[in-house]
Amino acid sequence: MSKSDWAYLSNDLIYASMAVCALAFLVFAYELAWSIRVGEEKTTINRREKVLRVAQALTILYFLILFIGVLARGLSAGRAPWGNMYEFSITGALAFTFAYLVASLKFEVQWLGILITFSSLLTLGTAITLLYVPSAPLVPALKSPWLVIHVAAAIISGGVFLLSNCIAGAYLVLEQIEKKRDGQRPLWAQRLPKLETLDQLSYRLVALVFPLWTFAIIAGAIWAEAAWGRYWGWDPKETWAFITWVGYAAYLHARVTAGWKGRRAAWLCLIAGSTFLFNYIYVNIWGTGKHTYSGL
Amino acid sequence: MSISFDTQPPQLSGIGFLRWIWRQLTSMRTALVLLLLLAVASIPGSVFPQRSQNPLKVNEYYGTNPALAQWLDRFSLFNVYSSPWFSAIYILLFISLIGCVVPRTWEHFKSARALPPLTPKNLERLEEFQEFSSNQSPEEILQVAEGALRARRYRIRNLSDSLGAEKGFIRETGNLLFHLSLILLLLGVAFGSLGGMRADVIVSEGETFTNVATSYDSLNTGGLFAIDDIPPFTITVKKFTAKYDLVTNAPQDYQLQALVVDEPGKPAREVTVKVNKPLTFGDTRVYLQANGYSPIVTVRNQAGSVVLRGPIPFLPQDGNLTSTGAIKVPDMEPQLGFVAKFLPTAERTAARGGFSTYPEALKPLLDLAAWSGDLGLDSGIPQSVYRIDTEKLRQIGLASLAPGQTWDIPGGVGSITFDGFTPWVNLQVVRDPGKGFSLVGAIAILLGLLVSLFGRRHRIWVRVSQKDGGTIVHIAGLTRSPGLDEEIKSLASVLQMSTKVEGER
Numbered sequence: 001m002s003k004s005d006w007a008y009l010s011n012d013l014i015y016a017s018m019a020v021c022a023l024a025f026l027v028f029a030y031e032l033a034w035s036i037r038v039g040e041e042k043t044t045i046n047r048r049e050k051v052l053r054v055a056q057a058l059t060i061l062y063f064l065i066l067f068i069g070v071l072a073r074g075l076s077a078g079r080a081p082w083g084n085m086y087e088f089s090i091t092g093a094l095a096f097t098f099a100y101l102v103a104s105l106k107f108e109v110q111w112l113g114i115l116i117t118f119s120s121l122l123t124l125g126t127a128i129t130l131l132y133v134p135s136a137p138l139v140p141a142l143k144s145p146w147l148v149i150h151v152a153a154a155i156i157s158g159g160v161f162l163l164s165n166c167i168a169g170a171y172l173v174l175e176q177i178e179k180k181r182d183g184q185r186p187l188w189a190q191r192l193p194k195l196e197t198l199d200q201l202s203y204r205l206v207a208l209v210f211p212l213w214t215f216a217i218i219a220g221a222i223w224a225e226a227a228w229g230r231y232w233g234w235d236p237k238e239t240w241a242f243i244t245w246v247g248y249a250a251y252l253h254a255r256v257t258a259g260w261k262g263r264r265a266a267w268l269c270l271i272a273g274s275t276f277l278f279n280y281i282y283v284n285i286w287g288t289g290k291h292t293y294s295g296l
Numbered sequence: 297m298s299i300s301f302d303t304q305p306p307q308l309s310g311i312g313f314l315r316w317i318w319r320q321l322t323s324m325r326t327a328l329v330l331l332l333l334l335a336v337a338s339i340p341g342s343v344f345p346q347r348s349q350n351p352l353k354v355n356e357y358y359g360t361n362p363a364l365a366q367w368l369d370r371f372s373l374f375n376v377y378s379s380p381w382f383s384a385i386y387i388l389l390f391i392s393l394i395g396c397v398v399p400r401t402w403e404h405f406k407s408a409r410a411l412p413p414l415t416p417k418n419l420e421r422l423e424e425f426q427e428f429s430s431n432q433s434p435e436e437i438l439q440v441a442e443g444a445l446r447a448r449r450y451r452i453r454n455l456s457d458s459l460g461a462e463k464g465f466i467r468e469t470g471n472l473l474f475h476l477s478l479i480l481l482l483l484g485v486a487f488g489s490l491g492g493m494r495a496d497v498i499v500s501e502g503e504t505f506t507n508v509a510t511s512y513d514s515l516n517t518g519g520l521f522a523i524d525d526i527p528p529f530t531i532t533v534k535k536f537t538a539k540y541d542l543v544t545n546a547p548q549d550y551q552l553q554a555l556v557v558d559e560p561g562k563p564a565r566e567v568t569v570k571v572n573k574p575l576t577f578g579d580t581r582v583y584l585q586a587n588g589y590s591p592i593v594t595v596r597n598q599a600g601s602v603v604l605r606g607p608i609p610f611l612p613q614d615g616n617l618t619s620t621g622a623i624k625v626p627d628m629e630p631q632l633g634f635v636a637k638f639l640p641t642a643e644r645t646a647a648r649g650g651f652s653t654y655p656e657a658l659k660p661l662l663d664l665a666a667w668s669g670d671l672g673l674d675s676g677i678p679q680s681v682y683r684i685d686t687e688k689l690r691q692i693g694l695a696s697l698a699p700g701q702t703w704d705i706p707g708g709v710g711s712i713t714f715d716g717f718t719p720w721v722n723l724q725v726v727r728d729p730g731k732g733f734s735l736v737g738a739i740a741i742l743l744g745l746l747v748s749l750f751g752r753r754h755r756i757w758v759r760v761s762q763k764d765g766g767t768i769v770h771i772a773g774l775t776r777s778p779g780l781d782e783e784i785k786s787l788a789s790v791l792q793m794s795t796k797v798e799g800e801r
């Protein structure tokens with residue numbers, strides 16, 4: 001297969017993965033709507049369980065198709081598929097979904113599927129319409145083994161940060177609902193994890209990837225020393241990566257040393273997460289500086 | 297780490313007050329607030345253009361918004377990262393960290409040899425309390441417990457009817473390592489900017505650059521940098537090749553072939569410099585930062601004798617290397633100047649005038665506007681070599697030349713020949729003596745972080761008492777990290793198991 005064949009194949013696969021992802025989203029939504037209507041009657045639990053399993057299976061299928069799509073993109077360019085914002089976004093969606101699938105092996109997080117598929121659709125949709133650039137070789141500054149190391153670390157941390165933000169968001173919503181009903185949950189929400197579990201889970205995810213994020217920044221700095229002649233220059237991307245780092249460091253400190261929990265901690269988590277998104281969206285598209293590899 | 301914070305300053309004068317200030321400054325909470333403040337203070341630098349990164353953008357800002365720009369400048373908002381307020385925050389952070397971490401490291405060091413704490417009276421009030429009876433003797437139970445806990449790397453304190461065990465010393469070690477390395481990193485940054493330098497020089501193909509202060513086009517040095525620290529190498533630019541993508545015009549490869557002499561008298565060696573492969577001379581490195589074209593021209597006077605000849609570097613204005621420059625001919629009467637534009641692949645429209653559509657020289661053209669009068673070179677005010685101040689000059693003609701063409705300047709002033717062009721490269725010479733410290737600091741930060749996030753700190757106590765010929769065992773613990781429940785459960789089952797085996801015999 002020629003390079004452009006791989007590129008076309010990759011585009012087709014991305015579209016296909018979006019279709020499957022949309023399907024998974026619909027099934028998740030159907031299951032949620034159903035449980036809101038009929039509540040927690042015994043007879044429906046089993047059937048709903050089955051629907052949920054179908055949705056999960058579709059999510060796995062979507063993940064596999066996307067995986068091959070990203071791989072094909074890499075083959076079409078003869079390098080790691082991380083050279084511009086389009087590629088970064090599709091790999092990001094992949095990492096995000098992967099984090100969710102792995103987490104759902106260990107924790108009861110299937111209910112998050114609806115959020116995961118929705119955000120993935122949003123990311124992929126934006127990527128292929130607004131951010132798309134043809135597959136091309138790298139500019140000289142990106143020709144370095146650090147591309148794989150630095151960007152992989154950044155993508156994985158980003159995916160997990162966002163997952164943890166989804167959970168913190170869910171925490172805030174559920175807490176609000178419980179407060180309105182004197183600590184009771186509506187029937188549909190009863191199978192969702194307890195508030196404390198959500199709280200713990202979003203904390204554990206952050207604690208898990210914070211070192212990886214630190215590593216992504218250090219790797220970026222080592223690379224910058226070779227490519228740009230200085231390891232730190234307060235470029236907008238560097239500045240915001242630092243801000244995200246401080247944000248999550250404050251979050252971890254607040255939890256461990258000051259004993260923050262629950263709502264306050266969830267808000268802090270969301271604030272730190274939004275600095276990451278800001279860096280990704282704003283600085284890539286409108287920002288200036290050396291770190292403009294979005295290709296737009 | 298104490299995060300408590302006396303909000304009331306004591307009514308003390310002099311020393312007492314100073315001590316109070318020092319305590320506030322070195323509390324963990326102050327350090328955290330300062331770190332957050334540093335993050336917030338760095339935001340304006342990503343919003344407003346910065347002189348250190350993009351001086352042209354700052355000028356642009358002044359052009360469109362002069363009044364506001366002046367105010368922004370008053371608060372150093374175009375130099376955020378070297379501004380007094382930004383420096384104040386990080387110097388305070390630095391002091392706060394030192395004051396907080398160094399005494400704690402000492403404490404920690406002393407407590408390394410301390411025994412685990414005495415067994416509390418009421419174990420049932422602690423976490424994960426368990427109680428069961430055993431048919432083994434108290435001594436045997438304690439012995440088994442000690443063995444099991446030691447195998448899990450607990451430190452043990454033996455008491456008459458109980459034992460205390462502690463693990464997780466490493467967690468605090470990691471925490472301290474993290475904070476100490478933060479200090480090291482800050483030191484590295486400070487050392488690098490004080491003892492370092494950064495210089496730029498444009499070298500055309502075929503030219504030789506000697507690394508002395510006078511050859512630089514621009515030079516920035518730190519306060520402690522000594523000019524003698526510049527290593528005496530020379531670089532001869534033999535050939536520069538740039539490859540571009542025919543569809544997107546994006547650069548694909550830059551490659552510089554050069555001859556390097558490390559020190560006068562040493563043999564020359566051939567090197568290839570690329571974007572991610574700088575040249576290294578100790579802690580000085582030379583980077584390939586930018587490239588452009590130098591048109592080669594010959595200017596003759598009325599009599600036909602040559603008054604100027606050579607390559608003149610032009611500055612690229614866009615990705616397709618549309619380049620502008622100035623050709624100054626002071627040795628004529630009146631003086632002559634050309635405001636010039638070099639177009640590697642020329643195109644012309646009414647709206648944009650001349651511009652280049654591809655960065656390689658496929659259809660090179662030199663656009664010239666000739667000016668006559670006083671170039672202002674003798675006024676003593678330093679001038680840009682890329683620009684001509686046309687205030688005291690009179691325009692006498694326009695022309696557009698292909699390589700090899702000669703233009704007889706109107707008015708019989710003389711002529712100019714566009715002989716050809718040669719690429720130039722911008723070499724950046726950077727010395728950063730602090731970067732080794734920063735790197736070690738950064739790696740140790742990561743290590744410390746890993747240990748302090750994933751190390752587990754537990755305390756466990758086992759107490760035995762005799763009752764009706766059997767032994768009652770109490771186990772409980774205290775923790776700051778997850779996993780204590782499993783530790784205690786498995787310890788309990790080990791103790792119960794040994795009981796059973798005994799019973800079956």
Ligand code: HEM
Binds near residue numbers: 237238294
């Ligand atoms: C201290 C230095 C650096 C820091 C703090 C840093 C930070 C980041 C961050 C936070 C991301 C995540 C994605 C995003 O938010 O957009 C990222 C992605 C990326 N980085 Fe860096 N980086 C540094 C140096 C470098 C260098 C030197 C290069 C290449 C010469 C580079 C190339 C990339 C690329 C290609 C991506 C993925 C595409 C993109 O989103 O633009 N980075 N970096």
